[in-house]
Amino acid sequence: MKSKTRFICQNCGASFPKWAGKCDNCQEWGTLVEQVGIPETEAKSALKKAQVSGKKLDYAGISKIEAADSKERLKTEFEDLNTVLGGGILMGSVNLLAGQPGIGKSTILMQICAEISKTRPVLYVSGEESAGQVKMRAVRLGAESDNLNFASSTSANDIAKTIETSEFALVIIDSIQTLAMDEISSAPGTVSQVTNCGNLIIRAAKATDTAVIIVGHVTKEGTLAGPKVLEHLVDVVINFEGDRYGGFKTIRAVKNRFGSTSEVAIFEMDEKGLKEVKNPSAALLAERQNTDGSIILATLEGTRPILVEIQALVAPSNFGYPKRTASGFDLNRLQLLIAVIERRTKLKLDDKDIFINVVGGMKLNDSAADLAVCMAIASATAGRKLSEDYVVFGEVGLGGEIRSAFRPDQRIAEAKKLGFKHAIAPATTKDKFVIPAKDLRETLIKYVNEK
Ligand code: TYD
Ligand code: MG
Numbered sequence: 001m002k003s004k005t006r007f008i009c010q011n012c013g014a015s016f017p018k019w020a021g022k023c024d025n026c027q028e029w030g031t032l033v034e035q036v037g038i039p040e041t042e043a044k045s046a047l048k049k050a051q052v053s054g055k056k057l058d059y060a061g062i063s064k065i066e067a068a069d070s071k072e073r074l075k076t077e078f079e080d081l082n083t084v085l086g087g088g089i090l091m092g093s094v095n096l097l098a099g100q101p102g103i104g105k106s107t108i109l110m111q112i113c114a115e116i117s118k119t120r121p122v123l124y125v126s127g128e129e130s131a132g133q134v135k136m137r138a139v140r141l142g143a144e145s146d147n148l149n150f151a152s153s154t155s156a157n158d159i160a161k162t163i164e165t166s167e168f169a170l171v172i173i174d175s176i177q178t179l180a181m182d183e184i185s186s187a188p189g190t191v192s193q194v195t196n197c198g199n200l201i202i203r204a205a206k207a208t209d210t211a212v213i214i215v216g217h218v219t220k221e222g223t224l225a226g227p228k229v230l231e232h233l234v235d236v237v238i239n240f241e242g243d244r245y246g247g248f249k250t251i252r253a254v255k256n257r258f259g260s261t262s263e264v265a266i267f268e269m270d271e272k273g274l275k276e277v278k279n280p281s282a283a284l285l286a287e288r289q290n291t292d293g294s295i296i297l298a299t300l301e302g303t304r305p306i307l308v309e310i311q312a313l314v315a316p317s318n319f320g321y322p323k324r325t326a327s328g329f330d331l332n333r334l335q336l337l338i339a340v341i342e343r344r345t346k347l348k349l350d351d352k353d354i355f356i357n358v359v360g361g362m363k364l365n366d367s368a369a370d371l372a373v374c375m376a377i378a379s380a381t382a383g384r385k386l387s388e389d390y391v392v393f394g395e396v397g398l399g400g401e402i403r404s405a406f407r408p409d410q411r412i413a414e415a416k417k418l419g420f421k422h423a424i425a426p427a428t429t430k431d432k433f434v435i436p437a438k439d440l441r442e443t444l445i446k447y448v449n450e451k
Helices: 040-053 079-084 105-116 131-140 156-164 191-208 280-285 331-344 367-382 408-417 440-447
Strands: 005-009 032-036 094-099 122-126 148-152 170-174 211-217 236-242 249-256 264-270 273-276 294-301 304-316 324-327 352-358 390-392 422-426 434-437
Touching: 005 191, 079 249, 079 264, 079 273, 094 105, 094 191, 105 122, 105 131, 105 170, 105 211, 105 273, 122 156, 131 148, 156 170, 156 191, 191 211, 280 304, 294 367, 294 408, 304 367, 304 408, 324 331, 331 352, 331 367, 331 440, 352 367, 367 390, 367 440, 408 422
Parallel strands: 094 211, 094 236, 122 148, 122 170, 170 211, 294 390, 324 352, 390 422, 422 434
Antiparallel strands: 005 032, 236 249, 249 264, 264 273, 294 304, 304 352
16 A cells, blocks of 8 residues: 655644645745655545544533542642642643753753652653753752652653553653654654653653643744644643753743633743742842833733833934834834834834843733833934833833723732832822823923933
8 A cells, every 4th residue: 555645744734745845834834845645545544534433422420520620739849839830740740841942941840740749749751862961951950859750751651551550640752752652653852752751751651640841942933842832732832942051041831721811920041940030120230220211111920010120222323224123012012102102103113223122031922012112212213311210111002092901900019019109000000109191292301312
């Protein structure tokens, strides 16, 4: 029987009969990989067999079913991480920890193992590092315990079998990209390997109520290479983000079948591993120098208020086309805000390069950062500082109007706590602390434009 070759896009999973440089479905370049699939006749006979082999479902009244969250949760030593997970790692849940290489995934998992293996048996499986390497890290992080076991393996079959023994409360798999299933010929990390290995492991975890954490590497652009398909299969997806060289790193849930996705945990790496940062605002503002172009934004990370410095640098463009760069802030949003400033105020920016930096490696995901970014740009252009007692928040609309922000009370409370005197904030915010801002032009003229 002739087996059929297909080309599968590793980004979106679309399948093509011929190879091409660009995927027609998702427009990504260089993502098609050859895969030898099962022959069509075999697939047809499998379908026939499946039609007769099914049994009636074993259903039960919903009121009689035990809720999933009534199960035990394994607590990590990190309080905020437990909150992100919805109260700890749920027994029987499969969790995907996604992040760029080098961000600290293996480190935090070893720290989690250290805590949980104090009371429960844990297995750490690595397909990337040798036993010796993992041991070194375990010693450094103080994770040596009789309950913590290590195996080096890249076989999904073996790992699933091991999970099925029910010997472990928690199994760590580092990483999904290294795993392969014997029955599948394609290379590790391809869509079919990732999906099938994932399914095999999920089944074993559910059958035995074992908690599993799977590591998935993501590319620089933030997409889960390969494991994107895994996101749909697992219960919880947590993203590890930030700068791999210093700065703050955040862990947030992007999917959680057993909890909310609005919480974040903030970490810092030192020689003893990762540490939770309990007061990020104070740490972020510690090195502040009040210059022009520097604005303190009262933002939210999940439901947590944080004060963070936004810096703008504005310089004349050398070439006809002005350069715009943003670190920690969405570049498209920056372009839009620049257009709004140009159209709604008299500020001329089309001959200037603009650079925006969010201090401390934070990645803003908050529309209320708009006003602070606009003020930073205006302040840098005019060379005029904003008084250091002020924090800023508010969304800027296309008409230059300043719109209300989510959870203003928490932002204000955090600013008060850190000794600020006023907040320049949307006029709808009712608080004595707030200096109401209605319109972008008025606000810029009043606080940061040239006099
Ligand atoms: P690692 O956890 O191996 O990253 P990942 O598994 O996500 O690829 O480690 C990331 C970096 O952290 C590594 O380059 C070394 C550094 N590091 C520390 O600074 N302190 C520590 O205690 C450890 C274990 C690692
Ligand atoms: Mg690693």
